[in-house]
Amino acid sequence: MKFSSFVHFAAFGVKTIIFRKKLPILGTVIITDRCNLHCKHCSVNNITAVIHPYAQIKSEMQKLYDMGVRILFFCGGETFMWHSDGKTLRDLVAEAKEMGFLIVNVVTNGTFPIDLPEADLILLSLDGDREKHNEIRGDTYDTIMENISRATADNICFYMAINKINKDKVKDVCLTAKNTKNVRAVSFNFHTPYPDTKELALTKEEKAECCKVIGEMMKAGAPVFNLKSAFKYLINNSFPTPCHQCVVIENGKVSTCGRCIDVPGLCEKCGYFFVAEYTLLFRGNVKIIFEMLKTYLKYI
Numbered sequence: 001m002k003f004s005s006f007v008h009f010a011a012f013g014v015k016t017i018i019f020r021k022k023l024p025i026l027g028t029v030i031i032t033d034r035c036n037l038h039c040k041h042c043s044v045n046n047i048t049a050v051i052h053p054y055a056q057i058k059s060e061m062q063k064l065y066d067m068g069v070r071i072l073f074f075c076g077g078e079t080f081m082w083h084s085d086g087k088t089l090r091d092l093v094a095e096a097k098e099m100g101f102l103i104v105n106v107v108t109n110g111t112f113p114i115d116l117p118e119a120d121l122i123l124l125s126l127d128g129d130r131e132k133h134n135e136i137r138g139d140t141y142d143t144i145m146e147n148i149s150r151a152t153a154d155n156i157c158f159y160m161a162i163n164k165i166n167k168d169k170v171k172d173v174c175l176t177a178k179n180t181k182n183v184r185a186v187s188f189n190f191h192t193p194y195p196d197t198k199e200l201a202l203t204k205e206e207k208a209e210c211c212k213v214i215g216e217m218m219k220a221g222a223p224v225f226n227l228k229s230a231f232k233y234l235i236n237n238s239f240p241t242p243c244h245q246c247v248v249i250e251n252g253k254v255s256t257c258g259r260c261i262d263v264p265g266l267c268e269k270c271g272y273f274f275v276a277e278y279t280l281l282f283r284g285n286v287k288i289i290f291e292m293l294k295t296y297l298k299y300i
């Protein structure tokens with residue numbers, strides 16, 4: 001991370017904590033909800049299957065920038081399926097950087113060739129060892145691993161959504177992150193139980209066991225892009241929600257925190273680690289502040 005970016009984030013953090021501000025810093029543009037997969041745990045694919053046009057995405061990026069967002073995520077659906085007016089995802093990333101976003105990340109299922117060296121991080125979903133990943137995501141594991149080995153930069157971070165199916169594979173994904181070329185780290189979430197995937201939610205005890213394993217792996221040197229100090233809040237779902245420093249824009253509609261804010265009662269069961277980490281950070285949790293500094297400077 002550039003020193004000037006660090007100064008911007010530090011100033012934003014201090015102002016937010018002291019004056020209890022609710023301005024956003026992290027924004028996500030949903031560029032399409034079309035997807036080539038139908039993962040068992042996912043409720044947001046192919047609802048409209050529309051690829052939003054380039055001009056619309058560009059104006060949504062500008063809108064987020066004008067709101068103060070400086071960490072931008074492109075998400076889907078499957079982001080690598082996006083193309084419009086001769087532009088690709090790679091063009092969007094480059095243009096986001098030119099626009100002035102300080103960190104630009106992409107979330108992908110990894111089934112398309114990966115040539116995005118301009119992205120700060122490519123969050124690539126890996127949901128277990130080959131068996132469990134394929135059980136959730138269809139027969140994609142080998143294709144993903146092949147795409148990773150051929151990627152043109154080492155900016156990949158695994159993204160694992162832990163649920164009832166793959167809860168025993170946390171260690172496998174940590175070790176794969178540690179031992180795979182082009183992979184910098186792994187970041188976790190717990191399953192957030194939308195009404196149609198309630199049965200995949202973990203119990204408190206299961207979440208505690210997963211956090212124990214993640215903690216042990218961190219101690220053993222696995223590159224985990226999460227904050228240990230947030231684990232107890234994630235296990236008990238005792239972190240504040242929603243995150244007012246995060247916004248999502250999809251087809252012109254801006255939502256605080258996530259599209260899921262419209263699902264009644266979901267925030268109390270939220271499994272997204274970034275929500276716990278950011279809300280605790282901006283409430284001034286000292287342990288979280290120090291751990292975030294250390295972790296972000298290491299991986300971005």
Ligand SMILES: C[S@@+](CC[C@H](N)C(=O)[O-])C[C@H]1O[C@@H](n2cnc3c(N)ncnc32)[C@H](O)[C@@H]1O
Nearest residue numbers: 041042076077078107108109125159161191192
């Ligand atoms: C919706 S997908 C979009 C990007 C891309 N298609 C992918 O799979 O990475 C973004 C991330 O959300 C995760 N996800 C989907 N449904 C979830 C849920 N109910 N709870 C937690 N994570 C979820 C996916 O596993 C993926 O890592």
Ligand code: SF4
Nearest residue numbers: 035037039042045109
């Ligand atoms: S690849 Fe991503 S968007 Fe597509 S179904 Fe799976 S989790 Fe959902």
Ligand code: SF4
Nearest residue numbers: 257258260261267270
């Ligand atoms: S806190 Fe609510 S809106 Fe935010 S990610 Fe969690 S469930 Fe979605």
